Amino acid sequence: LPNTSHNRPGGAIQLVAALCVLLTINWVFAIARFLPNVMYMDQWDFFLPLFQGEGWWARFLQQHGPHRQGLAFVITGWILDATSWDVRVDSLWIAAVLVVATILALRLKWKMTGTIVMRDAWIPLMGLSLVQFETVLLTPNASHSVFPLALILLTANIWLSSSPATRFMGAAAAGALLTVTGFGVLAAAVVTLLIAVSILRQWHVRESAVVGPALAALMVIASAWVLLFSGYVF
Numbered sequence: 001l002p003n004t005s006h007n008r009p010g011g012a013i014q015l016v017a018a019l020c021v022l023l024t025i026n027w028v029f030a031i032a033r034f035l036p037n038v039m040y041m042d043q044w045d046f047f048l049p050l051f052q053g054e055g056w057w058a059r060f061l062q063q064h065g066p067h068r069q070g071l072a073f074v075i076t077g078w079i080l081d082a083t084s085w086d087v088r089v090d091s092l093w094i095a096a097v098l099v100v101a102t103i104l105a106l107r108l109k110w111k112m113t114g115t116i117v118m119r120d121a122w123i124p125l126m127g128l129s130l131v132q133f134e135t136v137l138l139t140p141n142a143s144h145s146v147f148p149l150a151l152i153l154l155t156a157n158i159w160l161s162s163s164p165a166t167r168f169m170g171a172a173a174a175g176a177l178l179t180v181t182g183f184g185v186l187a188a189a190v191v192t193l194l195i196a197v198s199i200l201r202q203w204h205v206r207e208s209a210v211v212g213p214a215l216a217a218l219m220v221i222a223s224a225w226v227l228l229f230s231g232y233v234f
Contacts, residue, residue, distance in 0.1 A: 060074050112160070
């Protein structure tokens, strides 16, 4: 009998890749069919820095409810400026972030297990299903949850790096963005705690080569927490 064990990963990767492509196309058609080029209620609120022509820093720090808008809102502003305020393109950008998040989830699975199998099809089915319609079509705001999701998965991928400098500084950079981007602030707290615990652990075993990058990472993410609460309205 032919040995099919080497064919299974390739077939699984092809299946997962095909699902990602088909589900992404499905999003494009869904946005074109169901989304009018009309802003919804909350956008009239958190788009205020755009209405007033404020710069990228004001957009970055814009607070909507309990959280700030962060980097995702800066990119949203650039997209709206470039498309004459076509909010359908904003939803396409949010769907694109979902695609990135799904790819990062698949990479994380690969890094942790060394393989992609057929049952991993649940990852694109979960990440790119139209069940996510509220985030993309009903109340589109990349900063709220989709961009933080991508940042969380990016942090998880970075944390598996064998290089201490890459692991800690990369996680700190992603954690800093999470701090001021939507409800990623909750994940940022976990990243901060993870870095702090790592410092204590490495200090205990006297791994001085690792403590340095970890301390630098903690300073970066601590600065982000200071930025979050600067002028914050409770």
